[in-house]
Amino acid sequence: MRFEIFFYAVFAAGIWGFIWHQAVCKSPWGFVSPKSLLVFGIFFYYIIPSLYWSFRSWQYYVPPYFEGLPLVLGNVIIFGLPFLAYAMFGKKKARPPEDKITSLKLQYSAGLWLLAVPAAAGILIRIYFIQSGWIARLGREFPILFGSQNFTMILANFTYYIACTCFIFILFGNKTLRRSGWILWGVEGLLRLLTFQRKGIVRFVFLSFVLGIIKGGKITVAKAAGLAGIVLLVLSILGAAQHLVFHRIQESGRQYMTLEDTISVLWSGAEEYSSNTIQGKHISEERNFLLRSLDDALYRMYDARSASAVMAAIPELLPFSYGATFLNVLYTFIPRYFWRNKPDMADVHHITNEIMYPERGNPLGTIAEFYLSCGYVAVFFGGLVFLLICNGFDFLLDYRKNYLWPAIICSYPILSEQFVYASFNASQRICELLRGFIVVGMIAGVLWLFKIKLEKIPGEEA
Numbered sequence: 001m002r003f004e005i006f007f008y009a010v011f012a013a014g015i016w017g018f019i020w021h022q023a024v025c026k027s028p029w030g031f032v033s034p035k036s037l038l039v040f041g042i043f044f045y046y047i048i049p050s051l052y053w054s055f056r057s058w059q060y061y062v063p064p065y066f067e068g069l070p071l072v073l074g075n076v077i078i079f080g081l082p083f084l085a086y087a088m089f090g091k092k093k094a095r096p097p098e099d100k101i102t103s104l105k106l107q108y109s110a111g112l113w114l115l116a117v118p119a120a121a122g123i124l125i126r127i128y129f130i131q132s133g134w135i136a137r138l139g140r141e142f143p144i145l146f147g148s149q150n151f152t153m154i155l156a157n158f159t160y161y162i163a164c165t166c167f168i169f170i171l172f173g174n175k176t177l178r179r180s181g182w183i184l185w186g187v188e189g190l191l192r193l194l195t196f197q198r199k200g201i202v203r204f205v206f207l208s209f210v211l212g213i214i215k216g217g218k219i220t221v222a223k224a225a226g227l228a229g230i231v232l233l234v235l236s237i238l239g240a241a242q243h244l245v246f247h248r249i250q251e252s253g254r255q256y257m258t259l260e261d262t263i264s265v266l267w268s269g270a271e272e273y274s275s276n277t278i279q280g281k282h283i284s285e286e287r288n289f290l291l292r293s294l295d296d297a298l299y300r301m302y303d304a305r306s307a308s309a310v311m312a313a314i315p316e317l318l319p320f321s322y323g324a325t326f327l328n329v330l331y332t333f334i335p336r337y338f339w340r341n342k343p344d345m346a347d348v349h350h351i352t353n354e355i356m357y358p359e360r361g362n363p364l365g366t367i368a369e370f371y372l373s374c375g376y377v378a379v380f381f382g383g384l385v386f387l388l389i390c391n392g393f394d395f396l397l398d399y400r401k402n403y404l405w406p407a408i409i410c411s412y413p414i415l416s417e418q419f420v421y422a423s424f425n426a427s428q429r430i431c432e433l434l435r436g437f438i439v440v441g442m443i444a445g446v447l448w449l450f451k452i453k454l455e456k457i458p459g460e461e462a
Contacts, residue, residue, distance in 0.1 A: 008070050011077060040420055041419060049304060050302075071312060106454060112177060122158035122161065162184070168181075170182060170185070205234075214413070232293055240272075
């Protein structure tokens with residue numbers, strides 16, 4: 001069985017590795033091009049963990065579901081066939097950007113200060129959530145504002161799009177705007193740390209990485225190793241130290257942690273983790289610090305496990321859905337505030353709850369959702385859909401129009417998350433991309449309203 005897993009994983013790695021090489025070479029955006037990021041997600045959630053656990057002994061109380069992995073990895077290959085064909089027979093050369101981001105600015109950019117309003121609102125809302133106990137895994141329900149939890153969820157969207165304001169200030173603003181953008185982004189990073197949520201912190205690191213590449217930064221071995229190390233520590237030590245958060249809050253009598261509390265918990269957690277005194281059902285029993293960190297990180301990345309469990313149960317235990325889970329895309333723009341009984345996109349995870357009982361909350365993932373629709377045919381069609389989405393974004397990233405292009409570039413780091421999150425359902429990724437274009441349109445509208453146009457920075461080369 002493990003040889004079969006190894007064979008499929010290596011074959012999948014070869015195909016997707018070639019796709020990634022072609023994507024980096026053909027796109028002027030290189031490592032952060034849509035196809036490149038999509039390949040990162042495939043490796044991160046499916047291929048690397050599957051290879052790792054085919055050599056390592058399983059350390060956790062939950063079953064690994066190795067039996068379905070060949071099916072998962074085989075469909076990872078099928079999902080990549082449209083990308084492979086395009087990489088081999090598509091356009092051969094990348095058109096270099098007409099101008100570097102760093103040599104452009106926005107004329108009459110004083111109107112950009114209007115965009116600071118939603119960013120400030122988002123920061124204030126996040127602070128309110130933190131003070132209401134929305135940290136780590138302790139806060140599971142949104143606070144109710146003005147008598148409506150759905151209204152609170154709408155306000156929470158401001159916290160998600162804080163980055164757009166920061167990025168347009170940093171990428172296109174004058175000196176004052178750039179400084180303000182960095183300050184806002186620093187505050188956002190601090191608040192992310194105070195929430196003590198792994199996903200939020202990794203998201204901040206990822207968005208900073210994409211921003212750095214867009215600004216013209218280069219990937220070096222040292223930078224790549226540092227980035228991997230940060231993600232490794234967040235997924236392992238931060239996850240293991242979350243039990244200390246509860247004790248800290250009990251001791252302080254508050255519902256939230258201060259910066260001092262956070263630093264103390266991180267320090268104590270790192271000490272306990274390195275000395276192997278932290279014990280738990282989601283922590284490896286490995287004595288070696290590095291191997292234990294790798295175990296815990298790869299365990300949390302191993303979303304192919306839930307895909308394996310579900311896909312192995314189709315169609316004997318689970319009938320094909322024939323696209324029913326994708327109906328969410330049709331009403332993605334209807335706010336839940338106006339449709340109280342709007343179907344929840346998280347409902348699809350009830351499938352994993354049923355198959356993996358008593359485990360709960362495991363993701364279904366992109367490959368498994370397509371397979372659930374109609375087997376291999378749906379997976380191939382899904383690969384074609386995501387190829388078209390990636391090519392559409394390639395076009396938009398090169399569509400250099402005064403009002404639309406800056407809005408797309410400053411929103412792209414957020415939109416690009418959906419290319420990486422292979423553990424998200426395909427329908428969820430498509431809906432988030434569609435909703436992201438509302439923000440693109442709003443920013444483009446502000447630029448148009450104040451006649452804020454692109455211009456080259458005097459004295460700098462394109």
